[in-house]
Amino acid sequence: MIEKMAKVEILGLKDIALDAIDVIHDLGTLHIEDLTERIGSMDNKRVSRMEMDPKFVEHEGTLNNLRAKVGDMIRELQPNVDDMSAENVATEYKGIWSENVEVMISRIESMLRDVERDTRDTVERKSDLLVELSRLEKYAPIMGKVQPLADRVAKMTDMASIALIIERKYKAILNYLNEEISKITEGECEIISSDVDDESTAALIVFNRRFLKQVHEFLAVQDVNQVRLPSDLSKKPIDEAVGEVRARIAQIPSEIDEIDSKLVGVTDKYSVKLIAARNAIHDRLEAMDVVPKFGQTDQVFIISGWLPEPEVEPMDKALTGKFGNKVIMTVVDIREEEDSEGTPVALHNSSFTRYFEILYMLSKYPRYGTVDPTIVFAFFFPILFGLMVGDIGYGILILVAGWIVHRKYINKPFVSMIGFVLTVGGAWTIFFGIIYLEFFGDWIYRWLGLLNADGELDKYLLGTKNSIFKYPVDRIEGFTFMLAVCLIIGWIHMGVGLVIGIINGRREHNFKHALEKGGIFAILTGAMMIIAKFGMAWWPTWAAGVGGLLALAGIVMAAKGAGFGGAIEGVVGMGNLFSYARLIAIGLASVIMANVANKLAIEQAKSGIIGVFVGVIVFILLQTLNIVIGVFSPSIHALRLHLVESFGKFFEPAKVRYEPFKKTGGEE
C-alpha cells in the first residue's frame, strides 16, 4: 500500500539553521522540497533562497579534496566492502562524524596521514614495479626479434647497431632512413627489419662505428622510436640484456605478490575507517548541497518537505526537544493540496509483498492517492509463472536455486528480490506440476504406464479421456480445456485491474473514469459469457444472450465514461483477454520440448552402455536449456501480462519517489 504522507513546513531562527538541518538529517525521514520555484514566483521578495555561509563553502572544497583522496586510497587498497561488518563501519562513522565540520575534517586528515605513512612506500614500490613490468613486456618481443640480427653484428667489432620500433603502417619510412643513413655513412650501412606483431616492426640499423655520433644525431631529429633499454641493461650485449629482461619479467609478479600480501595487513587495518570516512564525507557534502533548496528571510529559515504520517510526531519531538520554540513545524494537510502529483510516493508493504516491489525497478511507483498494485503482482505473478512452467522437477530446481540466490545475496536487494520471486514462482510451478503430473516432462506418465504406444496420454488416474474434469490434466491432450482456463484467469486478472481502476476513479471523485472501467469490465464479462457457449455445449443460450446485452451495455458505459476512445478501449480489452492464451501456448512449448528431450534420451539409451551415457548427456543438456528458457520466457510474459493487460487498465505512474534526506550511517 501507499504510505500516507504529510506535508510539513519547518520555520526557525536563522542562526540555528545548520543545527536544525543536522537534526533533520539524523532523523532521515524528510523528503525535501526544493523551494526555488516557489520563491521565484512569490511577490514577497523578503523571502530568498538560503545561501551557505562562506566559511562552509571553503569546507566544501576541503571535503571534496578529502573525498578524492579517500577514493584513491580505497582504489589502491581495494577493501572487500561486501564482507565488511556494517556495525564496525557504523562505529567508525560515529567516531569520525562531528557536527563541527572543522573537527570532522581534522579527524579524517589525521586518519589519512596514518594510512599514507603505512602505505606510501609499499604502494609506490608496487606502482614502480607495475610500470617496469609493462615496459619490459614491451621490450621482450622486440628484443627477441632483434637478438639474432644483433648477434651477427656483435661479431663485427668495427660495426655499430641501433634498434628501432616502427608502426607497421609507416614501414615505408625504412627506405627513407636507409637512403639518408647511407649518405651519412658513405654507403657503409644496412637496415634489417622484422615484424614483431600486427602493429609494429622492429628494425636494426647496422653501420660503421665511425659514424655513430652522426647517425644518432640524424635519428634524434626523426620521428622514430629507438628501443632504449633501462639504463642498467643498455650497456650490456643484447643477448645478455634479453636474458635479463626475461628473468625480470618472471621475477616481478612474485615481488608484486609479496607487496600485496603486505598491503593486506594495511587494508585490514584501515578499510573500515576509509569506508566510514567516505560515507561521512558523502553525508556532510549532501547536507551542504541541500541548503540552497531552503528559503530564508532576514531572521528565519524555511524548510518544506514531505514525510510519512507516522514520522511527523518523532520529527516534531526531536525539533522541539532540541530547539524549544526557536523552531516550529507546521503540518500542511495534504487534502488541501490541489495537485497530488507532486507528492512523493513511499510504499509500505508486508515483509512478503515487499520482495515483489521489484516490479518498480521496471516501472515508476503508482501515483499518490491511487491503489498500490504490488499485492496484485505478488499474488498473480507467481501463479502465472507456475501455470506456464508447471513441472514438479523444474519447480524444485527453481525453488531451490531461487532460495539460494535470495539468501546468498541478501545484501544486494535487487538480486535478493529476484531470488525470492523465483522461490515463490518455483512453489507454484510445483503446484501446477502436480496438477499436470509432470516431472521433467512425461516421466511420471511413463513410470505409471499412462502413455500408449504413440506416446500419447491414454489412461487417467481420475476420469476418462472423454471426461471434462480428469486427472492428470495433460496440457497437450487437454489444450482446449486449458485455453478456457487461461481465458478465465485472464478475465479475473484484468477484472482485478479494472476494479482497481473503479476504486481509483471513486477515490478521485472521477465518476466518468469509474464508469469507463466498469463498462470495460462489463464488455469482458459479456464476451466471456458468449465465448462459453462455443466451448461448452451445456452453456444455456439465454446466458450467452445476457452476455451479449452486457457487452453492449458495457460499450455504452465505456463510451459515456471516456467518449469514443472508451468504447474502442473496451473492444481492445477483448483482444487483451485473448493475450492470456500465451499462458498455455508457452507452457505447451515447454512441455513438448521436455518430452522431446526424454524421447531422444530414451532412444539413445537403447543402444548399449555408450548409448546410456549419450542419452544422459542429451537429457541433461536439453532439459537444462528448457529450464533456462522456462524461467526466462514465462517471467517476461507474466510481467508483460501485468504491465500491459492488467495494470494498463488503471495504473497511473508517480512523478516523484519518496527519497528522504538521510545519512548513509556507514551503510552506503
Next chain:
Amino acid sequence: MIAFSAAIAIGLSALATGLAQSRIGAAMAGAIAERPELVGSAIILVAIPETMVILGFVVAFLITALKTVTK
C-alpha cells in the same frame, strides 16, 4: 491441407513477430545506449509482438486438433 493451414498460421505470425521485434529491438538498443534505465521497458516492448506468434501457435494447435475431431 490442415497441416498446411496450421503451418501458415504459425509461419506467417512468426515472420510478422520477427519483423516487428527486429525493429523494436534495434530502436530499443539505441534507446538503452542513451538511457540505460529503459532496459525494463525495452524487455516489455520487445515481448509485445510475441502476442502474434503465440496466437498463431494457438490457432495452429486448434487447427491440428480439428484434424483429430474430423477423424
